[in-house]
Amino acid sequence: MALSDSIKIRLREGQALVYAAQAEQRGVGVAAYIRDRLDHADRICEELASLRAAMIDMGETMDEMRDQVTDRPGTPTQETQATSEPSAIEVETLLLLRALSAPQKLQMVTAEIERQGLKPFKIPGPPTRIR
Known part of the structure; x- marks a missing residue:
């Protein structure tokens, strides 16, 4: 994989030391380690966005299902559901x-x-x- 742009960032001294130690434990350079952390964070953000979208879809579907059940004659109400075993x-x-x-x-x-x-x-x- 060819890398294109180089970006220079400043880290707190303690943070730089922690990253360097973690990179050394994995046997990679600090730049590669930070790049992997950023990639991992991006994947997590994408998964969270997907979960949020699924929850919104599920909420809308649940609202529709609840409305359909409530509209049926002879269906138990929330009060009777809460008291029945x-x-x-x-x-x-x-x-x-x-x-x-x-x-x-x-x-x-x-x-x-x-x-x-x-x-x-x-x-x-x-x-x-x-x-």
């Missing part, structure tokens, strides 16, 4: 899906549920002992 199949499905999901996606979905004004399902933890 989930069925065994609902809990089983939820637990299986959570087992397959990455923690980041679970947090994203929980945040969306809360944004919708719903209370997310919490798996009860083990009882705490009082000493």
